[in-house]
Amino acid sequence: xxxxLAMTALLFLLSCNEAENEPVAVKPPLxxxxxxxRKEPNNPYVSKDVSAMDISYFPDDYPVLKMTRGISNxxxxxxxxxxxxxxxRKIFGGxxxxxxxxxxxxxxxxxxxxxxxxxxxxxxxxxxxxxMYAVPQEKEWSIILNSNTYSWGLKQxxxxxxxxxxxxxxxxxxxxxxxxxxxxxxxxxADLVIAWEDVVARLPITIK
Amino acid sequence: xxxxxxxTLSILTLSAAQAQNNGSKVPALDKSPMDMAYYPANYPVxxxxxKTTExxxxxxxxxxxxxxxRAVFGELxxxxxxxxxxxxxxxxxxxxxxxxxxxxxxxxxxxxxxxxxxxxxxxIIINKETDIWGAFKYDEKKDVVRVxxxxxxxxxxxxxxxxxxxxxxxxxxxxxxxxxxxxxxxxSLK
Numbered sequence: 076x077x078x079x080l081a082m083t084a085l086l087f088l089l090s091c092n093e094a095e096n097e098p099v100a101v102k103p104p105l106x107x108x109x110x111x112x113r114k115e116p117n118n119p120y121v122s123k124d125v126s127a128m129d130i131s132y133f134p135d136d137y138p139v140l141k142m143t144r145g146i147s148n149x150x151x152x153x154x155x156x157x158x159x160x161x162x163x164r165k166i167f168g169g170x171x172x173x174x175x176x177x178x179x180x181x182x183x184x185x186x187x188x189x190x191x192x193x194x195x196x197x198x199x200x201x202x203x204x205x206x207m208y209a210v211p212q213e214k215e216w217s218i219i220l221n222s223n224t225y226s227w228g229l230k231q232x233x234x235x236x237x238x239x240x241x242x243x244x245x246x247x248x249x250x251x252x253x254x255x256x257x258x259x260x261x262x263x264x265a266d267l268v269i270a271w272e273d274v275v276a277r278l279p280i281t282i283k
Numbered sequence: 284x285x286x287x288x289x290x291t292l293s294i295l296t297l298s299a300a301q302a303q304n305n306g307s308k309v310p311a312l313d314k315s316p317m318d319m320a321y322y323p324a325n326y327p328v329x330x331x332x333x334k335t336t337e338x339x340x341x342x343x344x345x346x347x348x349x350x351x352x353r354a355v356f357g358e359l360x361x362x363x364x365x366x367x368x369x370x371x372x373x374x375x376x377x378x379x380x381x382x383x384x385x386x387x388x389x390x391x392x393x394x395x396x397x398x399x400x401x402x403x404x405x406x407i408i409i410n411k412e413t414d415i416w417g418a419f420k421y422d423e424k425k426d427v428v429r430v431x432x433x434x435x436x437x438x439x440x441x442x443x444x445x446x447x448x449x450x451x452x453x454x455x456x457x458x459x460x461x462x463x464x465x466x467x468x469x470x471s472l473k
Contacts, residue, residue: 127316138416227327
């Protein structure tokens with residue numbers, strides 16, 4: 076386990092160094108992505124991701140509720156994303172540059188699916204499936220829902236943007252090591268809470 | 284036990300969310316992380332590189348428990364019981380076009396997948412109930428198709444449970460490998 080951690084840390088360090096040594100003027104269409112090429116020696120079929128994928132539902136833990144209570148209404152939303160680790164790095168304003176698109180995770184583009192229509196900042200959204208990315212700034216983020224589904228997160232096709240929202244960011248009370256997306260219930264629906272390092276953004280979703 | 288824990292956790296998370304609005308109750312990383320596989324393989328990467336040569340056919344979303352020195356088949360995964368093909372949420376397969384499995388038409392859409400494992404073959408189940416946890420509430424009445432596939436032995440030990448697609452003569456195989464076993468579910472595109 077420790078060895079894997081050390082290896083992961085080393086890989087991250089290596090990829091960071093590579094990124095710093097890149098000439099600024101010649102920007103390749105794809106940045107190096109250690110997860111594409113990394114193979115674990117102990118699995119000849121599919122390597123395991125450094126930044127594991129996860130899923131969050133609203134209502135929270137919907138699959139468990141469905142199992143224990145047998146509810147038949149579909150969920151409201153779910154998000155599928157990958158969870159990179161902070162690994163001692165400076166994330167916001169460091170690894171993630173201000174004003175540049177960020178895939179909200181790692182690997183595949185983050186995917187959000189609305190099983191029914193909801194309202195976000197006065198706009199009707201869904202039902203439907205979108206990829207989701209953000210443009211972080213110091214005080215606020217743009218959160219973008221885009222129709223270019225089933226794509227890898229490193230390149231966004233902004234011509235396929237469907238919705239764009241601006242949300243303020245707040246400081247977290249403690250450092251969040253693993254990038255996290257989770258729905259939290261509010262008086263009018265749910266917030267999609269997006270947290271990493273010492274920053275949390277909330278996308279308010281009104282559910283009627 | 285784990286389910287109880289999850290339920291408790293989710294209740295705690297909910298009440299915490301209402302009590303404090305600061306995002307400190309963030310879920311921990313899973314022991315059996317989720318993963319995704321597409322056919323065509325690596326479709327998302329090919330897509331952003333404009334290198335796709337065939338349309339999107341299928342995607343599977345599953346969790347990847349580790350062998351961790353345990354005996355898997357016959358022990359951890361008991362013979363002749365419904366297994367969720369992974370961990371946590373039931374494994375989900377989505378077809379982006381109509382396909383045929385075991386000679387039966389499976390319309391475009393989302394399904395859950397399970398397996399009943401025996402030493403020589405696995406019975407693979409495609410079921411209509413989606414967005415559910417594990418196989419605890421598996422309902423046979425919602426099966427779309429069940430197919431037997433033979434077990435092949437792998438040359439090397441497979442540490443994390445693995446699912447991936449590759450091409451066969453009539454379409455696609457959905458391969459499932461763990462410990463020293465590999466099964467291939469043929470998916471016809473004709």
